[in-house]
Amino acid sequence: MHPEYQYLNLLTDILENGSDKELFFNDVILEEYKKKGETPPFIRSVFGRQIRFDLTKGFPLLTTKKTFWRGVVTELLWFLSGSSNIKPLLDVNNHIWDEWAWKQYHMWAKDNAPSEVMAQEAFVKKLTELPADDPFVRKWGDLITIYGRMWRRWPAKDGREIDQLAWAIEGLKKQPHRKSYVVSAWNPDFIYEMASEGQKSHVPPFCHTMFQFQVAGGKLNLGLYQRSADLFLGVPFNIASYALLLLMVSQVTKIPPGEFVHTFGDVHLYSNHFPQAKEQLTRVPFPFPSVKLDESITDIDNFTSDDITLENYQAHPSLKAEIANIGGFTEKKPAGKN
Numbered sequence: 374m375h376p377e378y379q380y381l382n383l384l385t386d387i388l389e390n391g392s393d394k395e396l397f398f399n400d401v402i403l404e405e406y407k408k409k410g411e412t413p414p415f416i417r418s419v420f421g422r423q424i425r426f427d428l429t430k431g432f433p434l435l436t437t438k439k440t441f442w443r444g445v446v447t448e449l450l451w452f453l454s455g456s457s458n459i460k461p462l463l464d465v466n467n468h469i470w471d472e473w474a475w476k477q478y479h480m481w482a483k484d485n486a487p488s489e490v491m492a493q494e495a496f497v498k499k500l501t502e503l504p505a506d507d508p509f510v511r512k513w514g515d516l517i518t519i520y521g522r523m524w525r526r527w528p529a530k531d532g533r534e535i536d537q538l539a540w541a542i543e544g545l546k547k548q549p550h551r552k553s554y555v556v557s558a559w560n561p562d563f564i565y566e567m568a569s570e571g572q573k574s575h576v577p578p579f580c581h582t583m584f585q586f587q588v589a590g591g592k593l594n595l596g597l598y599q600r601s602a603d604l605f606l607g608v609p610f611n612i613a614s615y616a617l618l619l620l621m622v623s624q625v626t627k628i629p630p631g632e633f634v635h636t637f638g639d640v641h642l643y644s645n646h647f648p649q650a651k652e653q654l655t656r657v658p659f660p661f662p663s664v665k666l667d668e669s670i671t672d673i674d675n676f677t678s679d680d681i682t683l684e685n686y687q688a689h690p691s692l693k694a695e696i697a698n699i700g701g702f703t704e705k706k707p708a709g710k711n
Contacts, residue, residue, distance in 0.1 A: 391417035418641030431661025455525030592631030
């Protein structure tokens, strides 16, 4: 059976067996729904599922709807850079994280500088046009808590920034048999009410929580644990991103790639994605494509978009769906402030 049916069967599992749950939206996002005259969506979810892809049998870029490959590549390279500011993404016309940056700005501006409040489009335009070292970009383009920062610049209590990924790669080169090559993004000091002052963020707390490299039978495997998974919009992206990461680490460690194993906690569909998911289930997968890397690259930090080539990708038309900007927490306002 085509490996993409693992994903399609999970869509069916959720639609038929999932539990419906309300979502948390902070005041900014609820205001946006109210302006549009829309009711916020709910989710239908199941818990504890797993899918796996053998990368020797093709690259798992889903074919039952066209996936935004350029976005996968540029986002992963941004993660690998260790940046927490969306400006590098805007510079390559990748707008995946725009809304999260705008939400943080808007929550501040509506209470502290009402005359400066910008709509999301104007806000993103300003970030795009200003130079990276502009104070506005440095402050409002910074998501603070994001995967690349945790992977490459985890803040230690002694003031160091720990490069977890570099440590794992070096270990795989020297002692590939070890079981400890885990990279974690889950840092409570950056999550909602638990966070220290200056590190609070309304960005969701690390949906793809941790991943682990393991070598068996002379092949490099990568396992991802994802605590929260938007199956229709997010998961196809996550599958492709971590499969690509596996290929990249495989090349720089000189260990042939094996399996990408994707384990889910809460995996769900948004209610406003149900029609698109049902349409996707009517489609028959095409053969998986392949990905070719520039073989001269031996350092994880030296990959560029030009070094990564997708070959023989045939897919059904894309299926558009609106992302739901959930998460955040209730701000405690100063005494006397309404």
